[in-house]
Amino acid sequence: MKLHHLAVPVMAALSVMTTAYAQTYPNKPIRIIVPFAPGGTTDIVARVVGDKLGKELGQAVVIENRGGGGGSIGATAIAKADPDGYTLGISTVSTHAVNAACNPKLGYNPLTDFAPITNLARTPNVLTVNPKFPAQDFKQYLEHVKKSPGKLNYATSGTCSIQHIVGEQFKLATGTFILHIPYRGAGPALNDLLGGQVDMMFDNLPSSMSHIQAGKLRPLAIAWNKRLDALPNVPTFAELGLPQVNDPAWYGLVAPPKTPDDIIKKINAAAVKVLAMPEVRERLKQSGAEPVGNSPAEHAAEIQAELDKMKTVVKKQNIKFDGS
Structure with missing residues (x-):
């Protein structure tokens, strides 16, 4: 019984520690892993948002491109990073729906190995x-x-x-x-x-x-x-x-699984604020993108819906991942 009584204060202490950690976050640069080579749309959206996001959070945001495997190499790196809020990544239809639908040996699960933060933008x-x-x-x-x-x-x-x-x-x-x-x-x-x-x-x-x-x-x-x-x-x-x-593409912001909720909320609030800035909206519009800025739960639902749709397409067309 004594152990049971101890559980409540321990959990409360952990909650206080997590909240305190979130209050001091971030205190060093943040990296955003882009799972594709420089020059593509994913890279463009990440850089347009990342610059202002860093200023909003008070720390530099560094973009790291990790291309290959249709985005799976970079996405795996995001999923396996420390859940401390200092490694984030870009989610795409490719990495979180298409790849997962047609590659049975994928090194991550798009539904359980990421903590969704927000959908940054949609593009035609x-x-x-x-x-x-x-x-x-x-x-x-x-x-x-x-x-x-x-x-x-x-x-x-x-x-x-x-x-x-x-x-x-x-x-x-x-x-x-x-x-x-x-x-x-x-x-x-x-x-x-x-x-x-x-x-x-x-x-x-x-x-x-x-x-x-x-x-x-x-x-x-x-x-x-x-x-x-x-x-x-x-x-x-x-x-x-x-x-x-006639389906558009989207580009979200995600963190590794088990990243504290308080940090997810803090990054979400900053990203939503950035996406409302006229200069960011204009830069995205000039590139052909439409800013979104929804909630973590809404982006999670988008990932689930897109994955279901792509599984149907891949099965219908018998698309096989060949490792290229």
Whole structure:
């Protein structure tokens, strides 16, 4: 009985210690692991938010890129980091839904090995081609693709990435056959698309937007709920009769499991405040992203819903992770 009576004060003491720790947090730099190479949308969103987040929390925020495995290498590093609030990471549809749905040997569970903090931003996906590609609009593009089965290819940030799934959804919806060329991140894939080494890409809009605006890439369709003000002449996939390809991407902020709730709440409050800043909203908008800033519970529900959806897609299309 004495041991039972001791349990209450011990738990109370632990609670006080956790709260005190959260009050002094952070007292050293924080790193945010981006599970993809520099230059892609995940990297852009992390850097736009990370700079202001550091100022809001009073410590430097350092971005660490760990690409490879369609995001799984970086995501595993986030999941296995110390739960002290000093290592955070970016959650994406690729890392927390697509990868988990198609790779049975994944080193983490997206539902139990992370503490969701908030959804930072949503972005449209966009189908782009190199300007030398012989099509000015989507109709001409589709005609060309249908005449060239297996002769054209599309670049992605890796096998079992969101770009891969969108590409496979597109092939299924249109009855076409395009070769998949996986890279170690969206940045390297974009470089080869710009150089003409690959034909097309189903990319997240922010990483392609500056190249589109510079005339170095030609956008043919976007996955979004409406046409974008920045690209008024580019139709949505839904408009084109392809609603199954019309899903946007998202980029969240997560911590390792067992990170104290008080710290999660503190980071969430700071991130939500940052995402409400006009200059942050404008920078994200210019990149083609829409700020979100929801609760930890809401982001957890998004991860669950996306995982369920991707499991269905992967099973239907028999997509297998090949380690690339």
